[in-house]
Amino acid sequence: MSKLNIGILYGGKSTEHEVSLRSAESVLKAVDHDKYNISLIYISKDGEWMLSRDSEEIKILSEDNTEALTLIPSKHLAAGDTPLKLDAVIPVLHGTAGEDGKIQGVLELLDIPYAGCNVRSSAVCMDKDMTKRLLTLQGIDVADGTVIKRQHRDQVKFEEVKDSFGLPMFIKPVNQGSSVGVSKVTDEKSFYQALDAAFSFDTKVMIEKGIDGREIEVSVLGNTDIFVSLPGEIISSTEFYSYDSKYIDDDGAVLQIPAELSDTVTKKIQQVAADTFNTLDCEGMARVDVFLTEDDTVIVNEVNTLPGFTSISMYPKLLEVSGVGYSELIDRLIELAIERHQLESRLKTDR
Template sequence: MPKNKKIRVCLLFGGKSGEHEVSLQSAKSIYEKLDKEKYDVLLVGIDKDGQWLLGDAANYLLNEENPKLIALNKVNAKPVTAIVKQESAELISIQSGKGLGSVDVFFPITHGTYGEDGALQGFLELLDTAYVGAGVLGSAVGMDKDVMKKLFKDAGLEVGKYVAGTRKTLTSDALQTAIKELGFPIFVKPANLGSSVGISKAKNEEDLKAAMDDAFQYDTKIVLEEFIPGREIELSVLGNDEPIASIPGEVLPNHEFYSYEAKYIDENGAGLEIPAKISEDKVKEVQKLAVRAFQSLDLLGMARADFFLKSDGAFVVNEVNTLPGFTKISMYPKLWELTGIPFSELLDKLIELAIEKRAEKDKLKRTFDI
């Protein structure tokens, strides 16, 4: 890429997941903070059916100040798709087939199913383009609460006891064994989802059955987890092969747990304390664990790593989020800001990391002589 040319960034947001609205809010703050001296920005909103719509910066969102009513503005938005074109990817109009702009790097900020789980990353991979964040593998395992824990364990991280299964494998015998092993209360979760959707805390067998039915509405695989009493400590991680971790923050839910309601509905659902009030030694310890969690899943670019800090001082890893919330008040950018990387600079780094990784991949041999 010539040095003085602006980098063409395509921000992808919205999408088919339940986190569509959150994604629009993330996109809005990213768009505002992207340095327009450095970047030409193409705004592509993905609607709830999965259609890509190229919008106009002046009016690509409706009700943008209202987190509940915020929506894509489809009027005048052009349906597009992306294709491979020589050196870079190209957005083309579905209607006319005409090129509407080449793209140097995609910035997907599509939280949840299809956008965060490797599906969209697979499409971007086929375009041979640079894109921000985890690749196909990292996105997929970073979404699956069962496989993720297996890889964490393999990396020597402490993980809570859990049992994963489907309707067929979680027979009544298997369930009795699980109850004995985990004890009540049991957290029940769809294996692949986010935003606490479909998650319940079951206090007895009756609760457990209802919780499982609920979780099975969202996924064919669920996880049952032992309850881990502890503080919720979160860190932001940034980098490719040499990731760094931010200062930790603490989530203080005012509900029984950090539920969907506490996250998005109730304005006073949770408090964030940044930095978390923990000793310097503990900060160093959890920063190392966050980097290890990131590396154990082969992640790239960014992730938020979430832990429980138990009263005995041990950190238990809960999960990572490969496309964390990016609104101005979201934990991921806030933690970096207080660590010394302002929002705009953070976006520069993420774009740089994406371009770097693409360049590395471009150097690989794709054919070989027999």
């Protein structure tokens, strides 16, 4: 059986560019090179696409060790005059322009199968406001909150918001990941500082009531038939699970994998994760993050359609403890990408 040609797409125009490199390193290390020919495709912070001449190492690429890639709609990619034929792409991109549907749209125009959610669900899940609206319609619990647009920034009054949501509250950009721009608010001064911080990353920000509960995460894998992992718990040593806690501070949090939960609560969380995945029309993969309150209410916090793939990331670690190893996970994501592409390729495009 011939090897499949697989692209690992990493970097990107995102605040999580460096995290993407770390995730891509882990994927490259775990992928079965006996099954796949690997092409490393790097997107610079300026948005330039480059093909590595050396597929042995994930690195920040430059003109010295790459070929520039040309994007040709419906005809894949080309390095100079040579087409780059790919059977599937694994987008190891996080944050804006990575998990918000933009890259997914480019890959669809290039007619290349790709791992993870499609354009629509990627965009919806990245937008925390839209995510909450759809989950609420389905009867899935989410935190109370409100969304403020930039043009209404000066109309927001601390006392009015405090009366609605109490303290502490959280302020976050609507379209960001990995807790970038997220602040915990405990008083009037931190409230306005948090608004400014969030608006520096997005034109819409969300103000949410603080939830007193355990932070639980669940990995979901599949297209129509989905597999839900055992839950894991984030035990943060800081005020909340911030960007630094996730990627910089080695002592920022303890990951309890699997979480210490009763069978009944475990199944309840897994069902909420499955219902969330299906409600948002996710495919391939997603990590569902929830709060578990003292009375065992499960409140969905957010859904990450391109979760971290570093060696310490929850998504692969939760699947591993649930019986799906890292290398097997990559195999499955490639299979799911090709399966969906084949199904969609059979759809009619004319009458």
